[in-house]
Amino acid sequence: MRNLFYISVFALVLLSCEEKKETKVEVAPEVVVGNDLNTYEGRVKEIELYTKLIYDDSLNFNKSYAENLLKAYDLFIRKDSYYNVSKEYMFNAGELCRALDRPLDAIKYFNMLLEKDPNHELAGAALFYKAMIIGDMLHDNKLAVETYKEFIEKYPDHQLVESAKASIELQGKTMDEIIKGFKEKEKNA
Numbered sequence: 001m002r003n004l005f006y007i008s009v010f011a012l013v014l015l016s017c018e019e020k021k022e023t024k025v026e027v028a029p030e031v032v033v034g035n036d037l038n039t040y041e042g043r044v045k046e047i048e049l050y051t052k053l054i055y056d057d058s059l060n061f062n063k064s065y066a067e068n069l070l071k072a073y074d075l076f077i078r079k080d081s082y083y084n085v086s087k088e089y090m091f092n093a094g095e096l097c098r099a100l101d102r103p104l105d106a107i108k109y110f111n112m113l114l115e116k117d118p119n120h121e122l123a124g125a126a127l128f129y130k131a132m133i134i135g136d137m138l139h140d141n142k143l144a145v146e147t148y149k150e151f152i153e154k155y156p157d158h159q160l161v162e163s164a165k166a167s168i169e170l171q172g173k174t175m176d177e178i179i180k181g182f183k184e185k186e187k188n189a
Helices: 002-017 040-056 063-080 085-099 103-116 123-136 141-154 161-170 175-188
Strands: none
Touching: 040 063, 063 085, 063 103, 085 103, 085 123, 103 123, 123 141, 123 161, 141 161
16 A cells, blocks of 8 residues: 555656646637626626636647636636635636746735635645645745645645645655655665
8 A cells, every 4th residue: 555655656746747748839819708897797707708718628728718717817806806706716816827837926826815715625725736836836845845834734634635745755856866765665665
């Protein structure tokens, strides 16, 4: 069972450490939208439209649609943050920024959610992803470890706690160091 855990962690590390592969980015034609962005309903329809456009072709990442969806999330959050759904939109905007390779913006949205409602069902995942972005995208290993520890302390029963512990153990190590560590653990098991 322990070997399975180590193999799983190793596979996860390999996947996250792979060189970025070029993602097919398709330039989208401008979508003519008749939504009135001055109303709550219009802002929601805008989010629904771009969400549908992005997920209709989930095999290709359409950066134009993603940017428009991010703008729609941001507008909704600024105008309608008192609605509960805005917390979900903050989380989604953070994930979208991560996909768009905008780590600082992703952290901004995750922090919004964490500040607004640290007990929200997505708050734990937001803090975990924040730690992941700090380590993997911003390469600040010390802050990443601190953030993972904060996550474990604040959300000890969260399903990502074991992943956070493994990330702390692996943070800042080279692939050679990780492989050597796994071989040593396997030999001692």
